[in-house]
Amino acid sequence: MSTRTLQLGCTFRYSSLAPTAAVFQVAAQPSDTVSIKDENWTVTDDLPLHHFRDVYDNPCTRLTLPIGVTTLSYSALATVPDAFDSWDEDAPEMAPTDLPDDVLLYTLTSRYCLPDLLGNQAWKRFGTMKPGYQRVAAINTFVNQWLSYTTGSTTSTATSVDTFASGQGVCRDFAHLMITFCRAMNIPARYVHGYISEMDVEPTGRPYDFHAWTQVWLGDRWWDFDPRWDSPRKGRVVIGIGRDAADVAMVTTYGAPWMQLMTVTSKEATE
């Protein structure tokens, strides 16, 4: 399979009035099809970085922001398939009795994904469809059409019920709504935070940002779906995976430092 190489990275600049604990989830994760190399972290005054794994095994980086201005940058090269996300129209839904133990977690209600409140909506729409990949694809299409992509239309406290009612959101909200519908149907679904190649995204006129999408368990594995679009994408690289955005915030700070700058890069490497 032919591959492409992406130059990934991000830079954050914070101004703090007091020493402030911060956790970053920005490092690219390798997978069966994605390899990562040349990872590089740079930080003001060579402040010590502590790398660890969270309960979902996502890489995290801790740092104490000192008083004053601190800049943290991450960069890496990712080799990714020059191909769309894999799919299999015959991938089956598994009965809950047949789901692996560690997948059951992703059928439950969580901070932003409320299948307990939107179950009726899910069953009305998707309950009579033939189970399997096609049904999940139909959920993807439905969410894509239901929501308008509207920057600034949503807040970090919006649940999938809020999003369903308002009819608008950003990629995070699209993912939360799709996850909610899948879980309501007893289909395991989880939230992915990551990079997607800028080349594979329609230009928006806004600065490039991180992306969020959805993984759904069908057959014996997780499959990528991205309700932000209704067509397959290339160029994905995972940063973190969890039940919803509460699990994989790109930055968590304990205090209120001022974020002066954030930039994100995900472009073709020019080697």
Next chain:
Amino acid sequence: MSTRTLQLGCTFRYSSLAPTAAVFQVAAQPSDTVSIKDENWTVTDDLPLHHFRDVYDNPCTRLTLPIGVTTLSYSALATVPDAFDSWDEDAPEMAPTDLPDDVLLYTLTSRYCLPDLLGNQAWKRFGTMKPGYQRVAAINTFVNQWLSYTTGSTTSTATSVDTFASGQGVCRDFAHLMITFCRAMNIPARYVHGYISEMDVEPTGRPYDFHAWTQVWLGDRWWDFDPRWDSPRKGRVVIGIGRDAADVAMVTTYGAPWMQLMTVTSKEATE
């Protein structure tokens, strides 16, 4: 036009531990096409009843429930057209600039009807339709199909956003959602609490109850719509009209008397 005569009425029995103020909105209102006669109120120990009109000119009846058990009954004969609610497929929506002053009230947000939160949903669905009676009828059909009629599915604090998300409710919730969509489109809409002839309602196996529906301003008058059904009805008699159910509760008690019994009647009079 041929007419029918309906025997309307209701009975409430309360048990109170302290003297309790109560306001009833159960009396039938006459209109251009409906006449009311033989109104009769009976109440335990001939307790004094005080009749007054609320800010919307709806008839209300006050009573102080004494300690112990009190029974209040209302009955009347209503002569109604033997015909479906009138309609006019050419009735136009009026631009807000052309609405009468006293109708503007019914374009605003209210306790249970939140056009400020569901405006996006309304405009996506109905924004490109040809304005007028047909568009309002389409809203009626939409609400009728969107919601499942489910007794016990809802509480007295549910707003139209809650109902939109849950996908179920009773006649009150159907009315609130339809009102919300109309107001979001700047079409005045209000809530009607009243009687509907039992003969004109499909049997449900449950005791007959009061009904709630919607009136919408088109052209130069209010028109009845009833999202509980997707087809016209006969046999309506208005009790109260307001912005939503908060304005026209059938009973308001100031304290917590125990309602031991409530029955409602609306059947063909056997004269």
Next chain:
Amino acid sequence: MSTRTLQLGCTFRYSSLAPTAAVFQVAAQPSDTVSIKDENWTVTDDLPLHHFRDVYDNPCTRLTLPIGVTTLSYSALATVPDAFDSWDEDAPEMAPTDLPDDVLLYTLTSRYCLPDLLGNQAWKRFGTMKPGYQRVAAINTFVNQWLSYTTGSTTSTATSVDTFASGQGVCRDFAHLMITFCRAMNIPARYVHGYISEMDVEPTGRPYDFHAWTQVWLGDRWWDFDPRWDSPRKGRVVIGIGRDAADVAMVTTYGAPWMQLMTVTSKEATE
């Protein structure tokens, strides 16, 4: 009683892409103690203004904003007592059985004031206090201390439950929370939108704005309370009174004109 004269007024400038219906509630209302004179309206191109009264008898002014920029100004002189809001520590709460018919409206749930959801909070805090003016004053003090006055902390969709939980708001939110607690105790309470003399308000460094406060029914009349402060004020002039802010918006526009400018004045007249 000595009096003061206030120069009241406001100016709005809108830019419209289409003819847009607009309703303004900005005119000062006279009362037993306040007289209004020299009212003056000026509007771009002498556009026709239509004055009417809403269902609560508040003065309203309609206007169709044409395409382009329109400026509307209102000004008046108000003679007000040079004295604090009147109060009477012996004013009694009335049992619901003894309330006037037209006051009952102000005991019910409404768009922003939800006594049905905060009743437990109200009774826990105020239920054992001696009924009367002092209890209502205690509610005023409680709300004043519970909430932080924080510009920009709230949105136009926030209910009293949202405000109670967030612990912050602007004068509108303070009023809504106080109204909610009063109604939960069966004490009629309503929302007032108006002018308050700039001299009688601590400087905030922000442009002067309209104000909102609360009226509560005790004995045989309405009394002013202002939970925004915990001490009496002078210099109030009423614009509109209703159940909550949904009833007395300073401007309602049907469409989305761009408000380029809003200024409000309420200062000592220099005669």
Next chain:
Amino acid sequence: MSTRTLQLGCTFRYSSLAPTAAVFQVAAQPSDTVSIKDENWTVTDDLPLHHFRDVYDNPCTRLTLPIGVTTLSYSALATVPDAFDSWDEDAPEMAPTDLPDDVLLYTLTSRYCLPDLLGNQAWKRFGTMKPGYQRVAAINTFVNQWLSYTTGSTTSTATSVDTFASGQGVCRDFAHLMITFCRAMNIPARYVHGYISEMDVEPTGRPYDFHAWTQVWLGDRWWDFDPRWDSPRKGRVVIGIGRDAADVAMVTTYGAPWMQLMTVTSKEATE
């Protein structure tokens, strides 16, 4: 230290119309101070049980309920200290910079615990208190006094914001509110589902049930707090620990079997 022996257990009886996946979290967990023996599972027709650990390492038991009636029972003997939960008034709060990596999870927002919405309430009340065990104990006391213990007052969708506003709940809601306040102050807090000896609980007249309480990280370990009471308890045995009740449901069923019976036991063993 003297010990006591508790006879723990529970029985569930379900009626299913279709084969239904079910996961039980009812098994007692040993700890440094609690030992478990004589665990016994009995199930209709010796249906196969599958034991596994969830992402938090809690023991879970899977079972497929066949069509018809299935009864599952669990019992065990637990040896527990005859002593109150340990406490240390000098246990310090740790700065976020000094928290262990795996504890950070318990500072975040979760399904039922919303520090992002109640942060202002937490800081107003507890922000100026001396940090440490005493401050957390003050939070415990506050929650205990804020909420009325009211069976049936709450639903499984109620968040800590709902509970804060309504002022009532059951042990689950008490725990969620305390966790929320701690996290808002950057103090890690988690939810515990378990058994508590019936002898150590005031009689309520209702059947004995499972219990829920709170653990808070102070110094270098988790400490038990139980906002349901404002005084220490004996006789606790942990079943599951998570971020909130969404993580440690006693039973999760995939479908809608009818629970005909549930009993819980936690009493002194008579050896």
